[in-house]
Amino acid sequence: MKHTIGIIIILIFLASCSNQHYTIIRDVNVFDGENVLEDVDFVFTQSGIERISKKKKSYKNSTIIDGKGKTILPPLINAHVHVRSSENLKEAQKVGIFGMLDMFSIDSRANGLRVYNDSTAYSKFYSSNVGATPPGGHGTQFGINIPTINDTISPSQFVKDRVAQNADYIKITNEFSMSRLDTIQLKELINEAHNHNKITVAHISDLQNGLEVINQNIDGLAHIWYRSNSISKERDLNLLRAKEVFVIPTLSVIIKVINHANEIGLKDDYLTLDELKNEVRKLKNKGICILAGTDSPNYNMNYTTQFFEELLLLSECGLTEIEVLKSATTNIYEKFHLEEFNRLEVNRKSSFLLVTGKPYLRIEDIMNEKRIWKNGIEIS
């Protein structure tokens, strides 16, 4: 009897193996999130990546796709957006943006959007929920009723409330032109978030305000500084480096802010575009971790092609193609501890993009035609 059961189990196992359907992308280039492998066979099933190898191997039950002149990339993530509806998540997923980091949303909307997180057609939604701000601070200007840190809500309570509302990380605003939290409040917010193992991200527009939150151990900046006189010195960059702070430059939105200011005669309030790009170049040269994000839908920016525009802007600041691709993938997975996204390796999920061209040599190719697979299923 025991033997019979054993044989049956083996037979079931063999049957399930032989039924496995393989897809082989032949002679393709792979950017795995760190390195580039050229002209390899990339083999996957619905359960994961099976092989990435120069050696050819055939599989009984398989589909072959010609990968010549094409490149496989790991899931892209937009590190700064404000998601308005589930449609935004759908649009993003269609172009290969598998995750969207929302940087300020009321709790009810954020929780409404988290409902889509198990659906293949939707980009994974992460959010800070409401950001931490005082009365009259950044975030209060939209006329929506949001909690503010004042005499009634302490910074620690604010963090506890967000954690209870499923916030993935804590957003703090420190906007030059509006009311700001004081140093003690900033310190308490950041410490409490870290006690809950939450990453902290700050909205800033001025370098000094950035340094204030960095001195209180903020994990990252949601924008690079762009107000006039915000020209970083060597010691500022050394501080960012020493504290391993990441920066989401969001050049897409800042360029629009500066252009708009130029039109209405407020040019002197901001850096010039050359100065702005040079600040990003300085981050890169100092080895500070850069993450790609757009701040859509501000200035009516979309959730799709604008992200690719942002990657081109980062390359104009001197980032190599590999550095740009990392800013849109592995840098974000690591800094935000996104456990479900990984480098493309054997046994990992078969979620990736197949792009025509070689974006690791020519970043403009990121704009080209793409095919997208999520958990081994092609998204159309």
Ligand SMILES: [Zn+2]
């Ligand atoms: Zn924003």
